[in-house]
Amino acid sequence: MMTQTRSMLLLLLTMTVWGSTFVVTKDLVALWPPFTLAFVRVSLGTLVLLPLAVSRHRRENHLPWPTLWLMGLIGVALYYLTFNLAMVYVSASQGALVQASIPAMTALVAVLWLRERASAMRWLGIALSVGGVLIVFSGSAGNGGGQSSLFGNFLMFASVVCWALYTSLAKRVAGFDSLVITGAVIGTGAVLLAPLAGYEIFAANVAGEGLPPLPLRGWLGILYLGFVASGLAYLLYNASLRHLDASAVGVYTNLIPVVGVLTGVIVLGEPLSARAVIGGLVVMLGVWITSRSERPVAALASET
Template sequence: MPSATHTRSMLLLLLTMTVWGSTFMVTKELIAVWPPFTVAFVRVIVGTLVLLPFALSRKTPGVRLPWPTIWLMGFIGVALYYLVFNLAMVSVSASQGALVQASIPAMTALVAVLWLRERASPLRWLGIALSVGGVLIVFSGSGSDGGESSLFGSLLMFVSVVCWGLYTALAKRAAGFDSLVITVAVTGTGSVLLLPLAGYEIVTANLAGNGLPPLPPIGWVELLYLGGIASGVAYLLYNASLRHLDASEVGVYTNLIPIVGVLTGVIVLGEPLSARAIVGGLVVMFGVWITSRSERPVAVTA
């Protein structure tokens, strides 16, 4: 029978995955009002500010952080990731975006094999191949559901998957440092890189004579939710749950992210979902499950 601590950790992890899974739907609603790069910048800077006090309390004096690696991680895993993610959400449904992103664990495994030269078992290769094949099936359903999903949007979302795989590989270079300190440093540098693009959107909107459209009250709540909760508090909950759970358990829970993403897109936004997208998503998740059987799951954040 699981202890109270173990049960609490599972509930924290379940809550975290639910929050991260809902970001597809929330982002979709926000970029219908504000331009995508501005939404990305505000999300990242708010998340950074929420985590900053915790990171400062844990930073060891005299320890020099690997800033070249941090800047590269900030570029690939924050700036570029959120740029293509939010841009994809302009032309792809939240549910289809979630299905494409379900392939992140398999893509991370592929990057580890090709870049880090990690050994791959036949089972691992099978899982990767199934996940990629599932994504191709999802692509084939783009636009066939009567909704707004486009092949271009799906391709952009897949680029975000590749960015996250590369970011995870880069993170291994900073594995010897406090994870929270590194995360705040990375999101901070990512914020700096996103600022010029957000500024360009704001200046362009002002030159057009209208400026940024006013966000309704629910829009401000969603923006704070993305930054403060999804990119801030959820990371703290995730770290807290990891102290009392095995890596295999964590891997199972991460598979909830695309499921929540699809459900919130279909139920909350009323998005249609093609049969090919559903089949492709199931193939992706089956491939991810096979991949996870041959390696320790990789931690994720959002």
């Protein structure tokens, strides 16, 4: 019983960390270019996970590298590019509401791409989640955000689609050690992000500006996103899975957008329109219905 309780506490801590990344990222994109920030974050996460993955790699004979590179492109490079760029235009709480639709979008991709069978309840959950996202979009347009906020919401939704595709790809490598796969995927993602980060730094130097110097909170934020959110949190997540069912883990992942919204409102003082709140609740209802109609599968890595 104590072991299970400890696993639940570890899982709560992990979801809190991942939920808080919206606020931290929102602060950092005002200080550094989004692509460079994505590269540094992923690289720091790689430093944590890759040594452990290499030490366990001996157990795996032939890794599916074409799939791993595709996962690194979609689930790391494109995901963090769209996520960070979206945070330039939308609030942390707004982004968290849109990302709440990840489970339903993952179910939709599984139906359309993997040809999984879907019950009427599953379709209802997916439809409600999509409708909730559209309500969130309309809430941003009506809250003084204008076209920039709408553009940011579409970018955030693109990150949701990237993660749904990544999760479906992850099913191809479900038979391999999850730590080895995640270390490899994050490492390939860092390699793919390097040219874009280099271009941003080069463009800034050509403009005579260079990368702005970071205050202490900026360095602490980057270390938090890289070492804690993209590295340590995954290890805690992996440890909690040893004593909890995947279905229980699926329930806890719903805390990520809740933490994201609460920290955005409390820490940053962000306003939320009534339509955005209603849309978020509709999304969560759709996710709940979707999760009730299928057996949840634990993700390989963090969603944020």
